Structures are given as C-alpha cells and as structure tokens.
Amino acid sequence: MTNSSTIRRAIRSVCLLLVWCCLAAGGASVGFAEPQPASQPLAADIFAYLDEADSTKAEVMLQRLLANPDTTIDQVSRAIQTGRTYPAMPVGTMADEQIVVRERTYHYALSVPLTYQPGKGYGLVVCLHGAGFSGDAYLERWQHRLGDDYLLVCPTYPSGAWFTRQAEDLVLAVIERVQAQYHVDPDRVFLTGMSNGGIGTWLIGMHHAQRFAGLAPMASGLDSVLLPFLANLRTTPVYIIHGAKDQVMPVELSRTISRELAAIGYPHIYREHEREHPMAGGHFFPREELPDLVSWFNAQHRTPVPTALTVIREASHFQPFGWVRIDATDPIAAFADDLVSKRDELTRKKRYARLDVSVAAPNRIEVETGLVQRYTLFLNDQLVDVSKPVTVVTNKQVSFEGMVTSTVETLLRQARARKDSRQLFTVQLAIQVSNPAP
Structure with a gap:
C-alpha cells in the first residue's frame, strides 16, 4: 500500500528533474474558421442565460424564459442539444492564452486543427505537465500525434502542483472555456498528465469522473488515503x-492502483515499459507508447447518463456527480486545499461518504449509502418514465414512491450549472436517508 512519504519524496524529486515526454515537437500557423449561421431567437435566449457569468442577471433572464410560452421542455432540450452556434475563432497553435480563476491569471496553450469546422464535434485532450515544464512545452510534443479530430489544451500551473484545489479549479475552467468557444463533443473529453500531471489526472479525474470519456495518467501515483476514490x-x-x-x-505506485481497480472489478489498461531516457531515466513517456494511447482515445465515448453510478465524497466535494448528489453526511473527512497534506483522524481512517445507485428495474431506483444523511436524484426520460410512479429504495427501505414532476425550470437551472449538453435533467428529487431501527 502506498503512503504519504512515498508520494512526497516523489514530488520533491520530480521538482528537480526535467521530465521529457520524448515526443516529436511541431507547430501550426494561425487562421480563422468560418462561423455557423445564427441561431433561432429562443435558442439565442437560452444560451444567453446558460452563458451569463453574473448570477443576478442570469436569474432575471431565467424568469423571462419561464414566462415565455415557447419555453417548453422539448424546445429547451432540443435547443441545448443541437442549437448552439460557434463564432469565428482562431485555429492552429495558440501558445499563450490567458484565463482568470479566483482573481489570478493563468496561462494555457491550445491547438485547434487547421481543418476545424464549427459544424463538427471534436474530441478534446487536456494534458497536465510535470514539474519543470509548462503547458506550451507539452503542446508541442502532443499536437501532431492526435490528428485532425482533436483539440488539445495544456494549462500551466506553478511547479506542476496539480494536486491542489486551485489547480483543479483551473483545469475545469479551461475545459469550460474551450467548450464555450469551440465545438467540443462532450462525450469525448480526455484528461491525461505526466508525473505531477498524472497525479492531477487521478485527483481531478476521480472527483469529476462523469465529465470525462477517459483518463490516462502517466508515471504517477496516489497516496493510500486517496485510493477509495477510485470507486x-x-x-x-x-x-x-x-x-x-x-x-x-x-x-509500485501504479501497480498498487492497478491492483485496486482489479479488486473492485473495474476494467482498465495498465502499460509498464522498460525504456530509459538519457536525462529522465525511467521517468518519462516513450513516444513508442503514443500510437496505442491515441487508438484508445479514438475508441472511447463517454456514457453521459449511465444506469448505475458509485460516488465517494469527502466534505469539500459535494457538487453533482452525474445524476446524483450527496447533500448531507455524518462527520466525514474534509481535505485541505492541496488535497493531500491534511492528516486528521477522519482522513487517516478514510472516513468518506459513499452512494451506490442503479436503475434496478423500470421506474425502480435502488440506492445503498454509507455515512449519507440526504442525497438528491436528478432524473430524465433516459432513466425513468415520468408519466408513471417512481420508486426509490434506499438501504432496502422504500424512501419514495409516487409521481415525480418534470419542470423546464429544473432543466434550465441544471443545464446552466453543469454546462453539459448530454446531461439534461428535468426532475430533482431530494431523499432523506432514514436511520436504521435500533
């Protein structure tokens, strides 16, 4: 089992070593793609609401939408899924883009195929650099290997400290920025990283697994207290x-993770190579491994609304996870801002909230919980038939039985919060977990 000292020694070592991906570099000139035609008025109003940064203004826009008789569930769903248009944006290599997150300016590098067409959905690969590198350096090593079906974005974070909450916020913000500007297929977003970037891939990928079509961490690992989040x-x-x-x-860090994934029955690919680099030794990503990885990317498509989910949470990550959200818990661990340093008793004991949920039969949802007091289900017609009664069984006890109500307000509010055109929910159902009888 891995431990905190192993990870910390590795992080200190990697900060002194320049990590080489050893992939061919390249660049591209900058041009402009042609815009799509303008959207219909209702769709324009919907996207104006979804994209409005000011929450007060957004609430006014929402109320106007709800007062419009044309704002129906069918019309809104259709608009969100197919109605967004994308403006003329640069294509090629943009090595020094900027974004402000938590009032701090960060840089990221972006590569868009010269053949980019706004009417087509593209895959997005998000690559996190190791210590001693920056996003633009990794961009050069990746961009020509992916081909014309992918956008590539490589953010830069100081010292490659991707295991911090600030870095997590940066990655999510960069993804949302690229998705707002370019036509990204939300079912083909991948997160990868090398060394410290691989640690970030694990941490961000586990806490936000429902955002990604796949994770590809390289030469990295996890502290033992983080292993439960693999679920x-x-x-x-x-x-x-x-x-x-x-x-x-x-x-052994990756071997341990592979064994843990196998133990819980999760299929995965584990590649262990024997190669060494003149400068980095065995701590690098050989170019020979890339073709198989890109082929793997090509074969992956996210299932946006799976019929079964498992979610593990500590107290600082209570955002929705797919179609469930843990709302209140018994006392559980709460991570510090760097997500790895805090070692109180609850963290050492791995005291985390757990929820396993599945559509066990038509209109029957079964849930098993651990340390959860209240949770919320977000439902749509992919999960249940809203014209018929729904039964929710929690810890083998019926916790809800009856009709649920679909509303366009729930649809719009959730769409704005999630920014995911494939995860649209019209029903929000809060469930109180009953304490077992003594």
Whole structure:
C-alpha cells in the first residue's frame, strides 16, 4: 500500500528533474474558421442565460424564459442539444492564452486543427505537465500525434502542483472555456498528465469522473488515503502508463492502483515499459507508447447518463456527480486545499461518504449509502418514465414512491450549472436517508 512519504519524496524529486515526454515537437500557423449561421431567437435566449457569468442577471433572464410560452421542455432540450452556434475563432497553435480563476491569471496553450469546422464535434485532450515544464512545452510534443479530430489544451500551473484545489479549479475552467468557444463533443473529453500531471489526472479525474470519456495518467501515483476514490471511476475508462525503472515515481505506485481497480472489478489498461531516457531515466513517456494511447482515445465515448453510478465524497466535494448528489453526511473527512497534506483522524481512517445507485428495474431506483444523511436524484426520460410512479429504495427501505414532476425550470437551472449538453435533467428529487431501527 502506498503512503504519504512515498508520494512526497516523489514530488520533491520530480521538482528537480526535467521530465521529457520524448515526443516529436511541431507547430501550426494561425487562421480563422468560418462561423455557423445564427441561431433561432429562443435558442439565442437560452444560451444567453446558460452563458451569463453574473448570477443576478442570469436569474432575471431565467424568469423571462419561464414566462415565455415557447419555453417548453422539448424546445429547451432540443435547443441545448443541437442549437448552439460557434463564432469565428482562431485555429492552429495558440501558445499563450490567458484565463482568470479566483482573481489570478493563468496561462494555457491550445491547438485547434487547421481543418476545424464549427459544424463538427471534436474530441478534446487536456494534458497536465510535470514539474519543470509548462503547458506550451507539452503542446508541442502532443499536437501532431492526435490528428485532425482533436483539440488539445495544456494549462500551466506553478511547479506542476496539480494536486491542489486551485489547480483543479483551473483545469475545469479551461475545459469550460474551450467548450464555450469551440465545438467540443462532450462525450469525448480526455484528461491525461505526466508525473505531477498524472497525479492531477487521478485527483481531478476521480472527483469529476462523469465529465470525462477517459483518463490516462502517466508515471504517477496516489497516496493510500486517496485510493477509495477510485470507486468513482465505475463508468470512466482508465489507461495507465509507468516505467518499470522509474526512479522518481516508483512503479509500485501504479501497480498498487492497478491492483485496486482489479479488486473492485473495474476494467482498465495498465502499460509498464522498460525504456530509459538519457536525462529522465525511467521517468518519462516513450513516444513508442503514443500510437496505442491515441487508438484508445479514438475508441472511447463517454456514457453521459449511465444506469448505475458509485460516488465517494469527502466534505469539500459535494457538487453533482452525474445524476446524483450527496447533500448531507455524518462527520466525514474534509481535505485541505492541496488535497493531500491534511492528516486528521477522519482522513487517516478514510472516513468518506459513499452512494451506490442503479436503475434496478423500470421506474425502480435502488440506492445503498454509507455515512449519507440526504442525497438528491436528478432524473430524465433516459432513466425513468415520468408519466408513471417512481420508486426509490434506499438501504432496502422504500424512501419514495409516487409521481415525480418534470419542470423546464429544473432543466434550465441544471443545464446552466453543469454546462453539459448530454446531461439534461428535468426532475430533482431530494431523499432523506432514514436511520436504521435500533
């Protein structure tokens, strides 16, 4: 089992070593793609609401939409799924883009195929650099390997400290920025990273697994207190690469994760190579491994609304996870801002909230919980027939039985919060977990 000292020693070592991906570099000139035709008026109003940064203004816009008789569930769903248009945006290599997150300016590098067409949905690969590198350096090593079906974005974070809450916010903000500007297929967003970037891939990917079509962490690992969060990857494929002779991040870190995934029955790919780099030793990503990884990307498509989910949460991550959200719990661990340093008793004991949910039969949802006091289900017609009664069984007791109500307000509010055109929910159902009888 891994421990905190192993991870910390590895992080200190990697900060002194320049990590080489050893992939061919390249660039592209900048041009402009042609815009799509303008959207219909209702769709324009819907997207104006979804994209409005000011919450007060957004609420006014929402009330206007709800007062419009044309704002129906069918019309809104159709508009969100198919009605967004994308403006003329640069294509090619943009090595120094900027974004402000928590009042701090960060940089990211972006590559858009010269053949980009706004009418087509593209895959998006998000790559997190290691210590001693920056996003633009990784961009050069990746962009020509992906081909014309992918956008590539590589944010830069100081020292490659992707295991912090600030870095997590940056990655999510960059993804939302790129999705707002370019036509990204939300079912083909991938997160990958090398060394410290691989640690970030694990942490961000596990806490936000429902956003990604796949994770590809390289030469990285996890502290043992974080291993329970692997359960969140129930429907998120993983491709792991690690060098057997890695002297910075010991290969046993990835071997442990692979064993944990196998133990909980999650299929994954584990690639262990014997190669060494003149400067980085075994701590690098060999170019020979890339074709198989890109082929794997090509084969993955996210299931946006799976019929079964597992979610593990500590107290600082209570955002929705797919179609469920943990709302209140017994006392559980709460991570510090760097997500790894806090070592109080609840963290050492891995005291986390757990929820397993599945559509067990038509209009019957079964839930098993641990340390959860209240949770919320977000439903749509992919999960239940809203014209018929729905039964929710929690810990083998019926906790809800009856009709549920679909509303366009729920649809719009959830669409704005999630920014995901494939995860649209019209029903919000809060469930109080009953304490077992003594």
